[in-house]
Amino acid sequence: MADTYDSLNALKYLNAVVNETIRLYQGSKMERIPSVDYVLKGTGITIKKGHVVQIPTFAMHRDPANFADPDTFRPERFLPENIAHNPYTYLPFGVGPRNCIGMYMVKWMVKLALVSLVQRYVFYPTEKPVEFYVVNGGLMPKSVFLKIGKRVWVQHLLWDGLDHCLCRTFRHKPI
Numbered sequence: 001m002a003d004t005y006d007s008l009n010a011l012k013y014l015n016a017v018v019n020e021t022i023r024l025y026q027g028s029k030m031e032r033i034p035s036v037d038y039v040l041k042g043t044g045i046t047i048k049k050g051h052v053v054q055i056p057t058f059a060m061h062r063d064p065a066n067f068a069d070p071d072t073f074r075p076e077r078f079l080p081e082n083i084a085h086n087p088y089t090y091l092p093f094g095v096g097p098r099n100c101i102g103m104y105m106v107k108w109m110v111k112l113a114l115v116s117l118v119q120r121y122v123f124y125p126t127e128k129p130v131e132f133y134v135v136n137g138g139l140m141p142k143s144v145f146l147k148i149g150k151r152v153w154v155q156h157l158l159w160d161g162l163d164h165c166l167c168r169t170f171r172h173k174p175i
C-alpha cells in the first residue's frame with residue numbers, strides 16, 4: 001500500500017477543491033518594492049525605486065478573462081486534464097524567488113485535515129451563504145453554516161474510493 005504522502009497526492013479531485021477554494025477566497029496579498037527604478041518593457045512606464053506595487057490577486061482570480069464563470073465554485077477547472085489558465089493569473093501563494101515557503105506544507109495539511117473529516121463525517125451545505133469580511137484586500141469568513149452527519153461506513157472506505165467520495169461531498173447541492 002502506498003504511503004500517506006503518495007496517497008494524498010493521488011487524490012486529484014481533493015487537490016482541485018483546495019485550489020478552487022483559494023482561487024475564490026484569496027486571503028493574502030502580494031506586493032513588490034523595486035530596489036532601483038524599473039522600466040516596464042514596451043510600456044514607457046517607470047516604477048520608481050521604493051514605490052509599493054500591489055498585485056491584485058483577488059481581482060485576477062475572479063476575472064472572466066482568466067477563469068470562465070469566475071464566481072462559480074467549480075473544482076473541475078483544476079483537474080489536470082482541464083487546466084486552461086495562464087499560471088501567472090493564479091497566484092494564491094505568490095510567484096518567483098519570494099513566493100510562499102509554506103505552500104507545500106499548508107496544502108498538504110489542509111488536504112490531510114479534509115480527508116480525516118470526510119472519512120468520519122458527511123458535510124451538507126445549507127441555504128445560508130457564508131458571510132465574509134475584507135481584510136488586507138482578501139476575504140475572511142465571518143460565519144460558515146454547515147449540516148454535519150456522522151459517516152457510518154467509514155471503516156470500509158479505501159483510499160481508492162476516497163476521491164470519489166470527496167467528489168460527491170463537494171458537489172452536494174444545498175439542502
Ligand code: HEM
Nearest residue numbers: 028029030031092093094095097098099100101102103106
Ligand atoms: C493557505 C495558507 C497560505 C497562503 C495562502 C500563503 C500565501 C502567501 C503569499 C501570497 C505570500 C507572498 C508571496 C509573494 O510575494 O510572491 C507568502 C509568503 C510567505 N509565506 Fe505563505 N501562505 C500560506 C501559508 C504559509 C505557511 C503555513 C507558512 C510557514 C510555514 C508560510 C510562510 C511564508 C513565508 C516565510 C513567506 C515570505 C517568503 C519570502 O518573502 O521570501 N506561509 N505566503
